[in-house]
Amino acid sequence: MTFSTDIETLAPATDAEIGEKASAGRPVPVAVISAITITAIIGVWALASYYALVSPVFLPSPRQVVIALYNLIVTGFVDATLAEHVGASLYRIFGALIASILIGIPAGIAIGTSRVGRGILDPIVEFLRPLPPLAYLPLIIIWVGIGEASKITVIALSMLPSIILSTSAGVRSVSKDHVNAARSLGATRRQVLAEVVLPSAVPSILTGVRIALGAGWTTLVAAELVAATSGIGFMIQSAAQFLVTDIVIAGIVVIALIAILLEFLARLIERRLVPWAAHR
Numbered sequence: 333m334t335f336s337t338d339i340e341t342l343a344p345a346t347d348a349e350i351g352e353k354a355s356a357g358r359p360v361p362v363a364v365i366s367a368i369t370i371t372a373i374i375g376v377w378a379l380a381s382y383y384a385l386v387s388p389v390f391l392p393s394p395r396q397v398v399i400a401l402y403n404l405i406v407t408g409f410v411d412a413t414l415a416e417h418v419g420a421s422l423y424r425i426f427g428a429l430i431a432s433i434l435i436g437i438p439a440g441i442a443i444g445t446s447r448v449g450r451g452i453l454d455p456i457v458e459f460l461r462p463l464p465p466l467a468y469l470p471l472i473i474i475w476v477g478i479g480e481a482s483k484i485t486v487i488a489l490s491m492l493p494s495i496i497l498s499t500s501a502g503v504r505s506v507s508k509d510h511v512n513a514a515r516s517l518g519a520t521r522r523q524v525l526a527e528v529v530l531p532s533a534v535p536s537i538l539t540g541v542r543i544a545l546g547a548g549w550t551t552l553v554a555a556e557l558v559a560a561t562s563g564i565g566f567m568i569q570s571a572a573q574f575l576v577t578d579i580v581i582a583g584i585v586v587i588a589l590i591a592i593l594l595e596f597l598a599r600l601i602e603r604r605l606v607p608w609a610a611h612r
Contacts, residue, residue: 374394377391377393377394378393378394381393381394381396388577389575389577390577391577392577392578392581396578397578397581397582397585399578400576400578400579400581400582401414401582401585401586404417404567404579404582409567409570409571409576409579410561410562410566410567410570411561412561412562412567414586416562417562417563417564417566417567418564418586418590420560420562420563420566421552421556421563421564421565422590423480424480424483424484424487424552424555424556424563425487425545425548425549425552427480427484427487427488428484428485428487428488428490428491428548429488429491429541429544429545429548431484431488432488432491432492432495432544433495433541435488435492436491436492436494436495436496436499436540436544437495437499437537439453439457439496439499440495440496440497440498440499440500440502440503440537440540441499441500441503441525441529441530441533443457443496443499443500443503444499444500444501444502444503444504444533445503445525445529450500453496457492457493457496457497460489460492460493461493461497465486465487465489465490465551465554465555466554468486468489469486469554469555469558472485472486472489473558478558478559479559482555482558483555483556483558483560484555486551486554486555486558487548487551487552487555490544490547490548490550490551491544491545491547491548492544494540494541494543494544494547495537495540495541495544496540497540498536498537498539498540498541498543499533499536499537499540501536502532502533502534502535502536502537503529503533505532505533505536506528506529506532506533507532510528510532511524511528511529514527514528534605534606535602535606538598538601538602538605538606539602541598542595542598542599545591545594545595545598546591546595549587549590549591552564552565552587553565553568553569556569557569564583564586564587567579567583568580568583568584571583
């Protein structure tokens with residue numbers, strides 16, 4: 333009996349048994365979990381609206397939000413269509429992003445490579461980083477005015493610390509062996525910076541840009557409170573004043589979708605420019 337039991341134990345598993353073990357040990361994909369979560373949230377929302385657990389004034393149904401989104405695309409709201417509101421907001425976001433990149437990357441390099449640069453710029457960055465945009469918004473209005481420049485300035489100031497800090501961190505993390513190898517081959521200080529330091533810091537810089545985009549979207553609504561006539565933040569604020577909650581939720585959904593799309597594009601650019609970063 334013992335001999336036969338040992339033989340059965342050592343016998344190879346059948347194809348069916350192997351398939352069952354593989355299916356039992358295979359994890360559920362993250363995308364499936366996310367889809368289930370989103371479906372559950374929308375389902376709870378729809379049930380709460382259907383059974384009037386919350387007043388429609390405060391929580392319209394998903395169907396009402398979809399209709400409001402369609403009306404935004406076709407007829408618009410507060411004298412502008414959804415495309416015009418999105419275009420105005422993207423103009424401010426990308427204008428601020430370009431300005432913060434042009435200032436933030438050189439400042440981050442100066443902090444990461446120079447004691448003098450770190451001594452001058454570090455206190456400014458650490459002072460600016462924890463400040464909420466609404467704290468310095470009135471000062472920006474006094475200095476710059478109420479035009480587009482003030483909105484772009486406020487958004488750029490919220491983006492700037494992320495780019496500066498990520499750039500300086502990327503510069504400091506460059507391998508000293510690579511720098512010494514370049515110097516031993518006769519590279520000048522400028523060549524080391526351009527050919528070794530900057531390419532090695534690109535993954536960190538791109539991460540900082542992604543973080544800055546998130547900070548810019550969170551600042552957008554506050555920036556568009558200042559004498560704006562278009563923009564997603566302005567549209568949301570105008571709808572909130574008249575308790576048009578379906579427009580408010582539709583605007584929030586649009587901001588989320590655009591932010592997700594920009595995040596996807598940023599990751600795609602990162603994979604194209606620095607494909608080795610994912611394997612570091």
